[in-house]
Amino acid sequence: MMLKMKATGNHASHPSKGFKPLEGSVGRRIEIMDTTLRDGEQTSGVSFLPSEKLQIAKLLLEELKVDRIEVASARVSEGELEGVQKITQWAAKKGYLDRVEVLGFVDTPVSVNWIVEAGGKVLNLLTKGSMNHLVHQLKKTPEQHFADIQKSISYAQEMGVSVNVYLEDWSNGMRNSPEYTLSLIEFLTKQSVKRIMLPDTLGLLSPKEVKAFFEQIVAQFPAVHFDFHAHNDYDLSVANVLEAISNGAAGLHTTINGLGERAGNAPLESVIAVIKDFTDLEIGVQEQKIFRVSKLVEQFSGQHIPANKPVVGENVFTQTAGIHADGDNKKNLYFNDLMPERFGRQRKYALGKTSGKANILKNLEELGISLEKDELAKVTQRIIELGDKKERVTTEDLPYIISDVLQNNSISKHISIEGYHMTHSKGLKPTVQLRMSIHGKFYDEIATGDGQYDSFMRALKKIYKTLGRELPKLTDYHVSIPPGGKTDAFVETVITWDYGKIFKTKGLDPDQTVAAMMATEKMLNIIENMNYQPTKEESTYYGNQYRTVAG
Numbered sequence: 001m002m003l004k005m006k007a008t009g010n011h012a013s014h015p016s017k018g019f020k021p022l023e024g025s026v027g028r029r030i031e032i033m034d035t036t037l038r039d040g041e042q043t044s045g046v047s048f049l050p051s052e053k054l055q056i057a058k059l060l061l062e063e064l065k066v067d068r069i070e071v072a073s074a075r076v077s078e079g080e081l082e083g084v085q086k087i088t089q090w091a092a093k094k095g096y097l098d099r100v101e102v103l104g105f106v107d108t109p110v111s112v113n114w115i116v117e118a119g120g121k122v123l124n125l126l127t128k129g130s131m132n133h134l135v136h137q138l139k140k141t142p143e144q145h146f147a148d149i150q151k152s153i154s155y156a157q158e159m160g161v162s163v164n165v166y167l168e169d170w171s172n173g174m175r176n177s178p179e180y181t182l183s184l185i186e187f188l189t190k191q192s193v194k195r196i197m198l199p200d201t202l203g204l205l206s207p208k209e210v211k212a213f214f215e216q217i218v219a220q221f222p223a224v225h226f227d228f229h230a231h232n233d234y235d236l237s238v239a240n241v242l243e244a245i246s247n248g249a250a251g252l253h254t255t256i257n258g259l260g261e262r263a264g265n266a267p268l269e270s271v272i273a274v275i276k277d278f279t280d281l282e283i284g285v286q287e288q289k290i291f292r293v294s295k296l297v298e299q300f301s302g303q304h305i306p307a308n309k310p311v312v313g314e315n316v317f318t319q320t321a322g323i324h325a326d327g328d329n330k331k332n333l334y335f336n337d338l339m340p341e342r343f344g345r346q347r348k349y350a351l352g353k354t355s356g357k358a359n360i361l362k363n364l365e366e367l368g369i370s371l372e373k374d375e376l377a378k379v380t381q382r383i384i385e386l387g388d389k390k391e392r393v394t395t396e397d398l399p400y401i402i403s404d405v406l407q408n409n410s411i412s413k414h415i416s417i418e419g420y421h422m423t424h425s426k427g428l429k430p431t432v433q434l435r436m437s438i439h440g441k442f443y444d445e446i447a448t449g450d451g452q453y454d455s456f457m458r459a460l461k462k463i464y465k466t467l468g469r470e471l472p473k474l475t476d477y478h479v480s481i482p483p484g485g486k487t488d489a490f491v492e493t494v495i496t497w498d499y500g501k502i503f504k505t506k507g508l509d510p511d512q513t514v515a516a517m518m519a520t521e522k523m524l525n526i527i528e529n530m531n532y533q534p535t536k537e538e539s540t541y542y543g544n545q546y547r548t549v550a551g
């Protein structure tokens with residue numbers, strides 16, 4: 001028998017753990033086998049290119065430092081063969097070949113030959129862990145199945161390939177046919193097998209059952225290395241993993257971002273956080289690298305990470321309520337062990353209608369901007385207004401908002417856009433129906449143009465014409481979005497006007513045309529201020545900037 005013994009060792013308690021570790025969780029080192037490239041790729045719609053597989057494999061083994069990776073199923077395709085070859089060629093040079101595993105079937109000699117051709121050295125042999133699967137899928141007796149398994153193991157050995165064994169549908173087996181399932185384990189302990197891998201194939205177990213099954217199995221086979229392979233159908237994969245390792249499992253299977261069949265596998269990012277914070281078990285994974293790897297897998301898999309996904313989701317280290325930011329300023333009142341820096345991330349403070357001054361100050365600090373008290377109050381007010389329109393304003397939006405608000409401050413508002421209706425249809429020119437208020441009086445016009453903004457300007461010109469007034473000449477029109485490339489970000493439109501003097505106005509809105517209309521409204525008020533001979537307290541225009549004229 002070649003079963004790997006579980007390692008034991010001393011382990012000092014994590015200083016931040018103010019609680020008793022779960023029973024049975026002190027001092028062992030847990031092996032992490034990441035199966036992003038095999039079970040993760042079984043996510044509907046995911047297919048990694050060979051070169052992508054190689055890049056992910058490198059990051060998993062060298063940066064994250066997981067113990068083992070499962071990179072493919074044997075026999076799948078030519079592309080899969082190429083992907084495994086790329087990984088094994090690289091792994092051979094690095095001395096990692098015994099950490100690169102391939103799932104294969106009880107089909108001597110096909111899977112083993114495929115793995116050998118791919119340059120692999122480890123077979124994860126898929127056997128049937130429940131009577132149900134054995135009888136209804138393979139239509140074999142346990143004796144026949146055991147004989148076939150023995151043949152596969154012997155052939156792999158002959159070919160220089162080492163073997164771990166999966167008991168597919170093990171969880172069902174433990175529930176409904178434990179005699180068969182335990183007899184298979186018993187049989188495997190007498191074979192040349194390194195690890196026995198116990199999948200909750202349908203993700204049907206509760207933490208209580210995982211605990212009971214592991215207690216039973218580990219008591220019966222104390223020298224055996226058992227891996228647990230969880231699925232997330234009830235959102236219990238992480239809780240189940242915690243029970244498995246706390247009750248004797250020596251290894252775990254995970255995927256990055258929880259990719260995998262149906263609801264996915266146990267997500268590596270949460271699993272490592274939970275092991276570090278809730279047990280005194282040891283793992284070799286480098287958690288600071290997790291975010292980088294998670295983003296790369298997101299990109300290659302095309303599976304967007306939900307914003308609220310623990311550890312790696314966009315929003316999970318963003319405080320939205322102002323009271324939290326305030327608490328962070330006052331003795332870190334909202335501190336917990338799950339610090340973003342651990343995972344290569346940073347805490348953020350959201351800007352929106354619930355965020356308040358403390359959040360804005362935190363963001364200004366990050367940007368190195370300081371504002372006067374009254375300016376801060378105005379910026380806060382503007383963010384609240386924007387928050388009412390759009391849920392979140394980002395730090396990157398802030399400089400635009402500040403400049404927008406401060407510019408607006410210094411201008412008395414006599415003219416406003418009271419209402420508009422814009423059309424944009426294929427085959428027809430855009431039309432804008434516009435209502436303006438000028439010194440309290442309403443003016444309505446409709447115009448058609450080459451674009452929505454052009455239509456708006458034409459309607460505006462008609463109104464101004466009826467008043468016998470001229471508009472400045474538009475000489476430049478510049479649109480930009482804050483860095484980050486988000487399509488839901490605020491758009492800043494800067495328009496340059498020639499009214500004898502050259503000046504610029506800015507508008508900011510998630511909609512580009514609306515941003516341009518806001519910039520235009522500001523321009524109208526500026527020229528109105530110019531024409532109006534401002535009073536002492538009114539704003540006026542000097543050169544290319546606006547100042548309040550003090551008394």
Ligand SMILES: CC(C)C(=O)C(=O)O
Binds near residue numbers: 199200
């Ligand atoms: C193919 C097998 C090993 C599997 O992924 C599972 O049972 O969950």
